[in-house]
Each structure stands twice: as structure tokens, then as C-alpha cells.
Amino acid sequence: MGTTQLETVPEPKYWHLKNVLTEALDSEFSVGEILPNERDLAARYGVARATLRQALEQLELEGRLQRRRGVGTTVAPPRMGVAVGSEEQTWPGEGDDAWQAADCQAAPAPPAVTELLETGREEDVHTVRRTRVSHGQPVAAELLYVPDASVPDLSGIDAPSGAARARAVLRELHRLELEGEYRAVELGSASAEDAKELDRLPGSPVLVVTTRFYAGGRTAAVSVATYRADTCRLTFGDAGGVEIDPTPERRAS
Amino acid sequence: MGTTQLETVPEPKYWHLKNVLTEALDSEFSVGEILPNERDLAARYGVARATLRQALEQLELEGRLQRRRGVGTTVAPPRMGVAVGSEEQTWPGEGDDAWQAADCQAAPAPPAVTELLETGREEDVHTVRRTRVSHGQPVAAELLYVPDASVPDLSGIDAPSGAARARAVLRELHRLELEGEYRAVELGSASAEDAKELDRLPGSPVLVVTTRFYAGGRTAAVSVATYRADTCRLTFGDAGGVEIDPTPERRAS
DNA sequence: TAGTGGTCTAGACCACTGC
């Protein structure tokens, strides 16, 4: 850095600071290392703590830092790639797919999902909760909505709720022939519930993946999965069998 | 502060405020409507402006609000779905794909891209800039990196740079047989350049879509596209021909 | 208990938009 022109461009302090810190991160810190605390850092760079925090927030958003209350700020490892969609489409829970079924309740789906499923507004649907763990870390929390019409033979199952019932719902679902998937990704913020499962604070940025599963000419199930945006890079497709560990870029010095 | 419960759950003010505003948005405002200014809103809810802003930032992140300096805060329309990947894989610019080539320069690619392309660190690659407009709004800015090896017959083209050359590069690229695509989506923040193209402030949250195009057993091109996270929902696949306008949920009253 | 990040305040000034 050295220079800084004053001419014509009043670059915000936090933006400049973010760039300075990015370089420092690249050159002077290694993954997992703890940064000085916010008060010290602010003092060192001659800014108010709030301004310093604005820069740190950006860096956290970009996956460069991880902050934990009561602990400190650490240099984050490169984001991990998590496979979300591939060539061969499969039902959730089919094969061994990194997800763990946690629970299943009968409850009305949120309006947005109701519309996709074309179910009644007050109608109960099977609501399966699953979590996904990768590299020992929770990366996603999912709610899978399955209308009773998609799993008509479920009645015989004893377990009224819980993981056992969740697995039963999935098993029944697999009996249908999957005709297609339609997926959407958007930015969201973690609900209180999801935040707890993801070990983050409520409001943390998440990537929301909504998947509609088609069977028998209708939407047979809808999945809403929220991935930690700070630690995950969602991957799609498999590029003709090539599957390289992605994420180059960062390295310690 | 007046009272408020003391029992067990000190919910942050900005979080509570966000929820209150969300309901107000659902019930009392319609798309495009202008909210009261931040100072008035803060006073109305009895919080400092910074706290109010924290709530507004969350809502903007969720795509519910749009804020423009010098103008005001308006209720945002539902996010638009933009198609990013579908069953049939195509080269960028093949068919009529909503993108507009803007420029092309010869320059070294960033390290991350260099690694994917397996080109030399200092080697120049054709760098095509394109923008994508949807519903009259800029939604994405892209940099497409094409090593010379992928377009060997380009030498004869006159235009050294500019849109004409960009189109020429794409045309040459289409002569290769596309063997596969590998895509990744992650959260990022807009660079100063991208921000300008997207009509946003630098640092705004964006969805970064990195695509590797395979041909001849190698990565023949790499595209890095940044989509406005506030206005876009990225869609993948086509679910057997079904293509419904998504995004239910919001409505004015 | 000491130290961290998270929340909140009440001000100030700046940059931009529109009239």
C-alpha cells in the first residue's frame, strides 16, 4: 500500500481497511491463526471499533474470517465445496448422501411451499428435518416437505415422529419414479432455528437452495435447504467425471 | 428503554425490529412504495438510527427492501429468477442467451483462474467482459477467460479489443465441442468494477457463479459471473419442461 | 473472572439525488 491519493476518490475507510486486511491475511497469517482483538486492531489502524467491525464483517462475508463471541477472530480455511446437484438426479436420502434425517412432524407447510405442492393451505404435510455435515462441520439444515399423496402407504408405519419416521417417509418417497428436479439458489439469512443447527448467530447469511422434485407429473416433494454462506461453495454438475478439489487461491506465507 | 420482558430471552432489538418491519411490509406496504426515512423510522420505533439500519440491512439482504442514496428506501419486488444452468449444456454466447458482450482484452488471469486453466502465471488470456440484463435491470457482470489454446484461429481477426473482438472470441470458442460444465456458487461482495456495472455500491453481496467449460479433455474456458444477490434467484435445471414463474409469497394487502 | 465479540446509543459529517 504506501500511497493513497486524496484526489477525486474519497474511498470509505472501511473499504480501504478491508483491502489492507485482505493483504495482511494473504501474507502474514495462516489458517486458524487468531487475530488481535477488535479494540486493539481498531487502535492500530486508527479507526473507531465500529469502522473496524464493518471491514471485518465484509471479510467474514467473503469467507476469509471466522468470528466467535467470547473467543476471537480467526483466519478461515478456504470454503469447502459441497455437491448440490449432479447429472443423475436422485431423491433425497437415496444412496448415501451425506444427509442425516433428524426428525419428522406432520404440520402445515409455509405458504410458499404450499403453492409449489398445490396442497391445501391448512393441509398437513410430512415435514422432515435433516442436517448435513461435511468435514466434521454442520454445513446445512433442510426441511423437506412431502404431501401425503406422495407417500400413500405410510399409514402403516408406527413411529408417529422422530428419525425413524423420517427415514420411513424417505423410503416411501423412493418408490416413486423421479422425473425431474428444479433447483433455485438465493441469499437469505438464518432463522433462529437454522442458526442453532448451523452453529451460527441468527441472521447469518445463508444460501437457500429450494428444490422441487417431480414425479407423476406433479411436484412430489419440496426441499428447502439452508447452507452456511461463510463456509460453503455449492457445486453443480460433474464435468464428465472430472472432479477436482476446487478452491485454489489462498495460501499462507 | 421502557420495560420489555426480562425473562430468559434478550432478543436483540434489531432482530425484533426486523420481524416487526417484515410484518408491516407484508401487510401495510405494496411493492415500490417508499418507506419513511431512516431518522423518522428510528424515532417511531424508539431506537437509534444505527439499530434501525441494522434491521434494514437484513431486510435488504433478504431482498425485501431496496435502498438508494439520495432517494430513499423502497419495497422491493419479489426476486426474479434467472436461469443459470439447464439440461443441455452450451457455450457462453451460444444461441441467444441474454448476455451482451461488452469488451475483450488480453491480460493475465487472476491466480485462481490460472490454476483452473492450467496456463502460465504470466500468460495473457482473452478476457471477455459481458453483462446480463433481465427485466430491464442489470443482474450480472461476467468475466470470461479464454486461453489462446482454445481459440487458435483468432489471430486473423482485426479488432484488437472491444465488443467486436469479444464476439469473435465467442464465435471461435463455439467451434470446439463442449464436453461438460462444472459450476460453483458462492457468496461474495461486489468489487468496485462489478458494483458499477450492477448499479450497486462496492461491497454489496453478490452470488458468484464460477463455471468451468470442458473441451478436448481440458478446461477450455472459465467464467466468473457475479449476480446481484438482492434481486436475483438463480435457477438450475428445467424439470422436464415445466417452467413456472416461481416466487410466490409476497403480496400487498 | 477476565477477555472476547455482539449490541446499542447519540451524535456528526459526507455523497448523492431530485427539485
Place this chain on the structure above:
DNA sequence: CAGTGGTCTAGACCACTAT
């Protein structure tokens, strides 16, 4: 020009984690 959101400050207290 007046009015908007964007940046910045200097403090305070709270919630959490580790020791």
C-alpha cells in the same frame, strides 16, 4: 437547495467462552 442514505466516532453495556 433540501432531503436521503452512507460513513464514522467514542463511548457504554451485554452475552458468551475459557480459565
